[in-house]
Amino acid sequence: MTGDDELNLLNYISGKFIEPDTGEWLEDFSPATGEVIALVPKSGQNDINMAVDAAKKALPSWSSLTNIDRANWLDKIADKLETKYEEIARLESKDTGKPISLAREVDAYRSVKNFRFFAEMIRNLDIEIFDMEDATNRVIYKPVGVGALITPWNLPLYLLSWKVAPAIGMGNTVVCKPSEMTPLTADLLMKTVDEIGLPKGVVNLVHGDGMGAGSPLVSHENVSLVSFTGGTSTGSIVAKSAASSFKKLSLELGGKNASIIFDDCDLENTVKGVVRSGFLNQGQVCLCGSRILVQEKIYEEFVEKFISEVESMKIGDPSDENTKLGALISPQHLSKIEEYIEIAKEEGGTILTGGYPNLSKEYENGNWISPTVIADLDVNSRCSTEEIFGPVVTIHKFTNEKEAIEIANNTRYGLAGSIWTNDLEKGNRVAESIHTGMIWINTWLHRDLRVPFGGVKDSGVGREGGRWSLSFFSEAMNICTKHK
Ligand code: NAD
Numbered sequence: 001m002t003g004d005d006e007l008n009l010l011n012y013i014s015g016k017f018i019e020p021d022t023g024e025w026l027e028d029f030s031p032a033t034g035e036v037i038a039l040v041p042k043s044g045q046n047d048i049n050m051a052v053d054a055a056k057k058a059l060p061s062w063s064s065l066t067n068i069d070r071a072n073w074l075d076k077i078a079d080k081l082e083t084k085y086e087e088i089a090r091l092e093s094k095d096t097g098k099p100i101s102l103a104r105e106v107d108a109y110r111s112v113k114n115f116r117f118f119a120e121m122i123r124n125l126d127i128e129i130f131d132m133e134d135a136t137n138r139v140i141y142k143p144v145g146v147g148a149l150i151t152p153w154n155l156p157l158y159l160l161s162w163k164v165a166p167a168i169g170m171g172n173t174v175v176c177k178p179s180e181m182t183p184l185t186a187d188l189l190m191k192t193v194d195e196i197g198l199p200k201g202v203v204n205l206v207h208g209d210g211m212g213a214g215s216p217l218v219s220h221e222n223v224s225l226v227s228f229t230g231g232t233s234t235g236s237i238v239a240k241s242a243a244s245s246f247k248k249l250s251l252e253l254g255g256k257n258a259s260i261i262f263d264d265c266d267l268e269n270t271v272k273g274v275v276r277s278g279f280l281n282q283g284q285v286c287l288c289g290s291r292i293l294v295q296e297k298i299y300e301e302f303v304e305k306f307i308s309e310v311e312s313m314k315i316g317d318p319s320d321e322n323t324k325l326g327a328l329i330s331p332q333h334l335s336k337i338e339e340y341i342e343i344a345k346e347e348g349g350t351i352l353t354g355g356y357p358n359l360s361k362e363y364e365n366g367n368w369i370s371p372t373v374i375a376d377l378d379v380n381s382r383c384s385t386e387e388i389f390g391p392v393v394t395i396h397k398f399t400n401e402k403e404a405i406e407i408a409n410n411t412r413y414g415l416a417g418s419i420w421t422n423d424l425e426k427g428n429r430v431a432e433s434i435h436t437g438m439i440w441i442n443t444w445l446h447r448d449l450r451v452p453f454g455g456v457k458d459s460g461v462g463r464e465g466g467r468w469s470l471s472f473f474s475e476a477m478n479i480c481t482k483h484k
Pocket residue numbers: 150151152153154155177178179180208209210211213214215218229230231232234235237238252253254255285286387389415455459460
């Protein structure tokens with residue numbers, strides 16, 4: 001243990017902060033400096049058993065509350081979180097290495113908004129009635145049971161709150177398992193629910209790694225639903241484990257999204273939008289556009305403007321308000337990115353910009369790399385088809401609509417994408433031919449929380465967002481009454 005109480009995180013089970021039964025701890029490192037910033041419980045089967053038992057015990061009374069009562073609890077969580085807005089941003093920036101401005105605008109903002117949004121939806125949830133000539137059908141939504149909520153490191157509280165709010169709002173109780181690499185804001189959320197006096201056992205949290213804590217949580221016999229966001233290979237293991245006991249399952253997995261730029265686009269806005277989509281959060285967003293397809297007529301002009309915009313981004317100290325790019329999550333992740341850049345060179349790619357930033361001594365043990373743009377790769381190359389999940393994009397030329405669609409679909413992933421054109425009819429036509437769950441036209445990551453979110457192919461199974469979340473986190477039941 002570090003000896004500093006603030007840095008020793010604890011599990012949160014049945015309304016109590018407790019040490020792991022294993023007595024073991026993991027180190028949580030600052031991506032920017034490499035320093036240890038917290039010790040995290042390395043929990044095991046017993047910790048998971050205790051948390052699932054607590055959630056199961058809390059289920060009858062929590063699920064018997066009205067939707068309005070539960071919506072009021074979600075609003076209370078939002079109100080309390082809002083008072084910690086700056087703290088969320090500071091902790092998230094420290095734990096993930098992302099710029100503070102991004103942590104504020106995206107992570108802190110969305111975490112509060114997720115609770116408010118689902119409170120409003122659940123408060124206004126109507127019972128559906130389907131009248132027949134001689135009978136009336138009444139569809140009600142019942143909780144599924146105990147939910148396992150497993151989240152990755154790139155958007156820690158943003159994604160956890162996206163699951164917790166609809167899950168408990170619909171009457172389930174939950175056990176959360178955040179990424180062992182970014183546990184700080186999950187801990188803050190537990191302190192928040194504790195401070196507002198949420199009934200004990202409704203939200204529980206077990207820290208730890210995938211094998212020790214994630215795996216026994218997914219396979220636990222009393223867990224009825226699993227909402228998992230993370231990598232595709234982990235998702236496949238989770239799916240196998242959940243399927244054998246027929247758990248309700250939602251998988252939000254990896255992506256290799258294309259940005260398709262037609263020669264009739266508004267070039268200035270497109271360059272800005274595509275730089276943002278390629279490099280937001282150091283390219284560590286599942287929706288990032290890491291394959292940039294440019295129509296041949298504007299290829300040279302686009303590339304020149306794009307590189308100039310990429311090179312103008314300030315990289316370094318995540319706590320500096322002007323920083324646009326921070327550090328990568330871990331040394332292992334940095335090595336993976338470096339390997340892909342080497343593979344790109346072997347595959348015949350030309351590195352148009354990249355390398356390492358020149359930073360002060362304080363950051364010499366952090367995980368840093370400059371935004372990297374690679375041209376001249378074959379569209380079938382590994383770097384053009386596999387998820388790299390870092391500040392690396394590949395640029396490709398296309399001649400016509402048909403070819404752009406073929407390249408965009410030339411990957412095992414199918415999460416998102418963007419299309420840039422002033423011809424909206426063409427934009428919509430092309431969008432419908434792309435095999436993904438989501439496409440933006442002349443924008444990117446323009447989020448309306450009411451719309452479905454999720455992917456096809458190896459990017460996942462199921463949809464969350466708006467009524468799709470409410471449907472996933474509940475069981476619809478039809479009650480048919482015959483008229484006299
Ligand atoms: P990961 O799959 O390594 O880990 C995700 C979570 O799963 C972590 O909490 C981890 O501890 C846990 N885990 C690991 N093994 C497990 C197992 N066997 N059983 C249960 N849980 C286990 O992913 P990551 O590296 O944290 O995140 C990056 C990946 O997440 C990228 O592929 C990215 O595209 C994806 N992602 C997808 C979305 C989306 O909405 N589609 C959003 C964000 C990130």
